[in-house]
Amino acid sequence: MQKRYRRPAAVGLAFLATGLVASRVSAQDTMYVAGYGGSFERLMREQVIPSFEKANNVKVEYVAGQSTATLAKLQAQRSKQEIDVAIVDDGPMYQAVQFGFCAPIQKAPVLDDVYPIAKLADQAVAFGIGVTAPVYNAKIFKEKGLPVPTSWADLGNPAYKGQLALLGAASTTGLHGLIMVARATGGGEPNIEPGFKAFKDGIRPNIVTFAPSAPKLEELLQSGEIALTVVSRSRAVALKKEGLPLETVEPKEGAAALMVTMCPVVDSDVPAQAQKFVQHMLSPEIQKAFAKAGYGPVNRKTELSEDEKAGLAVGDEAVGKLAKIDWPTVNQNRAAWTQRWNREIER
Structure with missing residues (x-):
């Protein structure tokens, strides 16, 4: 991963009849999200990231890798983090929080709808069970x-x-x-x-x-x-x-x-977008997409049909049967x- 420069993507100059006028072209930031590969990466690229990019005028670069690899990247980049949002399993996430890699998650209405079991710490939250x-x-x-x-x-x-x-x-x-x-x-x-x-x-x-x-x-x-x-x-x-x-x-x-979790990374140069991405992942619409891929939703307002619930850990009773x-x-x-x-x- 190369060093990022988040300067305005372009500044256009337009020559008009009345004189030389600078025409600004809106800048687009780039945000790096690190998470799993395979079928999860396809889900992120096809169903999760596009709607976020459109709503927030940001380009998301997805970095695929196992949880241990993402944790190693955070460790290696401690002095200058390149990752803005880290997606890892619950075990490595406890380590990421302990090591100080995660920034506090800002309060937002969607967090009130999340099951308490999904809130690992002030800096980390699960988006799927x-x-x-x-x-x-x-x-x-x-x-x-x-x-x-x-x-x-x-x-x-x-x-x-x-x-x-x-x-x-x-x-x-x-x-x-x-x-x-x-x-x-x-x-x-x-x-x-x-x-x-x-x-x-x-x-x-x-x-x-x-x-x-x-x-x-x-x-x-x-x-x-x-x-x-x-x-x-x-x-x-x-x-x-x-x-x-x-x-x-x-x-x-x-x-x-297996709690699949995320955190906004410390020292991100797009902290507002990172916080919005966390909220996006917890929204009922995206939670439904994750549920269709086999992850139990953490947002209690996620509406699923009986067929969509099949095979998932949905609700406190089902989660209680799992081996923690x-x-x-x-x-x-x-x-x-x-x-x-x-x-x-x-x-």
């Missing part, structure tokens, strides 16, 4: 006679050998998998050891590859190279709507809650877990 769960290709499962998983521990079932691909523990989705497998085998965030043991003894032999990104997992599912993975349910919903025969597992230990991650404990240990993962599992 996602779910991380095992997802499988129903067509391949039927053809091969594979059993449908009922527990996170079932990822180690030898029947899935050569059918499984996952993200590594450096990603939020991969970390969710490690934590939930640990819970399913007698551990959890305070005791991750059972999770590592389950991966080494049973799950690792089933894995075809550790994908570098969620979009790559989507490619493997679409090509039929794998039949089972762990992804955000929103991705599965989006791909199913495109015709892929995907089904989501409801593990007995619960699916992991202990992010303070996770963030204290995450670096060590990632190093151990790279050394023992993904080597």
Whole structure:
């Protein structure tokens, strides 16, 4: 990302019969939004960004990447931030707030309509409630006679050998998998050891590859190279709507809650537009677009049909059934877990 210069885009000079007159052409600012790639990037580019650009006379440049990559950019650009709005998962967002990368969110009427659970801090808010769960290709499962998983521990079932691909523990989705497998085998965030043991003894032999990104997992599912993975349910919903025969597992230990969050970044040179973009993302119209892509809305005024609610965590009761991650404990240990993962599992 190159250094930005937000000077007026053009100043026109018009020569009129009565003399030389300067004609001003309205300036257009550029705002940088960093967020996920894959199907989420398509949603942002096609349904979210255009209406914001039109209403606010601003050009939005979208920078795609995993949450950890966006957090790394914020760290690298600490003295001169290039990103104006950061979109990351809830775990990295707690770190971004802790490290001082996020500016306070200004009060606005739309924030009064947001569920309290979505307000992570004064500087960060969720715009969607996602779910991380095992997802499988129903067509391949039927053809091969594979059993449908009922527990996170079932990822180690030898029947899935050569059918499984996952993200590594450096990603939020991969970390969710490690934590939930640990819970399913007698551990959890305070005791991750059972999770590592389950991966080494049973799950690792089933894995075809550790994908570098969620979009790559989507490619493997679409090509039929794998039949089972762990992804955000929103991705599965989006791909199913495109015709892929995907089904989501409801593990007995619960699916992991994944809050997709955003914050206006400190030292932005378009702070007003950044605040407006946060409000735009929380508006009922945009919340409905996210809901259609598989994210539970955080704005209680979002109107959804029964079909649109299918598969989503909508309302306090549904959210209460999700497995909530202990992010303070996770963030204290995450670096060590990632190093151990790279050394023992993904080597």
